[in-house]
Amino acid sequence: MVDFWGVVREMEDGREIDGIDYEAHQAMAEHQMKMIADSAAETFRLNQVLLHHRTGFVRAGEASLFLRVSARHRGAAFEASQWIVEELKKKVPIWKKPAFAKPTARPASPATAMSKSR
Numbered sequence: 001m002v003d004f005w006g007v008v009r010e011m012e013d014g015r016e017i018d019g020i021d022y023e024a025h026q027a028m029a030e031h032q033m034k035m036i037a038d039s040a041a042e043t044f045r046l047n048q049v050l051l052h053h054r055t056g057f058v059r060a061g062e063a064s065l066f067l068r069v070s071a072r073h074r075g076a077a078f079e080a081s082q083w084i085v086e087e088l089k090k091k092v093p094i095w096k097k098p099a100f101a102k103p104t105a106r107p108a109s110p111a112t113a114m115s116k117s118r
Helices: 026-043 074-091 110-117
Strands: 002-007 015-024 046-053 056-059 063-071 094-100
Touching: 002 074, 015 026, 026 046, 026 074, 046 074, 063 074
Parallel strands: none
Antiparallel strands: 002 063, 015 056, 015 094, 046 063
């Protein structure tokens, strides 16, 4: 059995993020995920496939995707897991919008603070 947790990274396009807001066409996304799971089960001769993708805001460091694949042999489970994730990215209508972290203001240097107060 292989469990995969897709965790939201802290960086997106080289910028720090607070998290990602996921939107989906729910019915179509569920249908596509079922088709991918069924196809993987047949292709890789799997015993079980559980696939869940969260929607809404997911903080950096939290899981947005959970995948469990059970097969008679671990090689098939690992190979199927990778294939399922790649198919999900290509075919499932889930859109992500990163929430970029706000830059923190740096304290003014003493010289800058003095020139502003004059």
